[in-house]
Amino acid sequence: MGKVRFSISVSIDGYMAGPRQSIEDPLGVGGMQLHAWAFELEAFQRMHGCEGGVVNASTQIVDEHFAGAGAVAVGQNMFGGQPGPWGSGGWRGWWGEDPPFHLPVFVVTHHPRAPLRMGGGTTFHFVTGIEAALEGARGAAQGKDVVLGGGARPHPTVSGGRPRRRDRVSLVPVLLGAGERPFEGLRGAVPRLAQDRVVEAPGVTQLRYRVVL
């Protein structure tokens, strides 16, 4: 059975999104800064069908991110940048018609809707609750790894104490002052981690942890 890969970009003050998330500010005010290190990469641009960009120490991090994965589970904000109901506009997410996942993507939402089949092999499935998303993603992954995406809600507890192969934190030298915290509300079985790899890259420190308990 595949493992779960958890991966986030966080500010030094521990936010994975800024305050007041909306369609205009899918990562909240100031939140885009958390991903500037990725946007500038050739590997990222290529993944989104674009050209240009740089190659640096973060390239291997992005290349590894989806390599060999079978499905993705993300928060609603990661799909659409919108915490409330979907409305009637037929909003198809902020990734465009050919999202970079190329995999089944299970979106955790309080507002279920029919699956959304996009270009390039990405289908968005909308489910209620992270456990349902993980279950769906595990089934769709057929033994491969599930990538737990960076929408502001899924955090380490969601893997239900099961071992996760890879916890990746991209620590960005930014202070947001407010926003969404990835590890909020840890209660009871707090996972024990061991530092596995540290990569210094331009504008970001790429950290990887193993779950040891």
Place this chain on the structure above:
Amino acid sequence: MGKVRFSISVSIDGYMAGPRQSIEDPLGVGGMQLHAWAFELEAFQRMHGCEGGVVNASTQIVDEHFAGAGAVAVGQNMFGGQPGPWGSGGWRGWWGEDPPFHLPVFVVTHHPRAPLRMGGGTTFHFVTGIEAALEGARGAAQGKDVVLGGGARPHPTVSGGRPRRRDRVSLVPVLLGAGERPFEGLRGAVPRLAQDRVVEAPGVTQLRYRVVL
């Protein structure tokens, strides 16, 4: 004029101390884990008049910490591990009679008391408000750097927007789940940081930032 050095150990979920700080648990429940990387160092043991310990990539971090500094400013918890009044027991802090500072130390407290002269050149001065502590420390430092210590309260805003030469964060692979956050309550002039140095060390990632604005 010397600069301010800000230095903290934080958990992955962004706490610099655990919950329920007390004399018994000066760093709160679980908080000592944040400093395990330091305690095991020969450099740390030597600084506290002890022998033994290891030498690793964190050694230079500890060696640099007080090198060339002229004074220290800390929170009350860093002095004594006690958020309330001092009581009548003549509590002289949890560092023993020969604290490792060997410098004037300005303790921010809501409960002023007379200065406390310890062995080895350390004198604790108790002042109200971080600005008063910084002012006292700057005067005592006579042009050298002021080390801003890791008690849970002094955070980056205390430097009042003045440039600080060195922001050091020791990121520890631990999830505390609750406790004191170092960067809480940033409002207005949030400092802009640039990643300056990353050192991978056993059980900790040693990060250094420059303030660019």
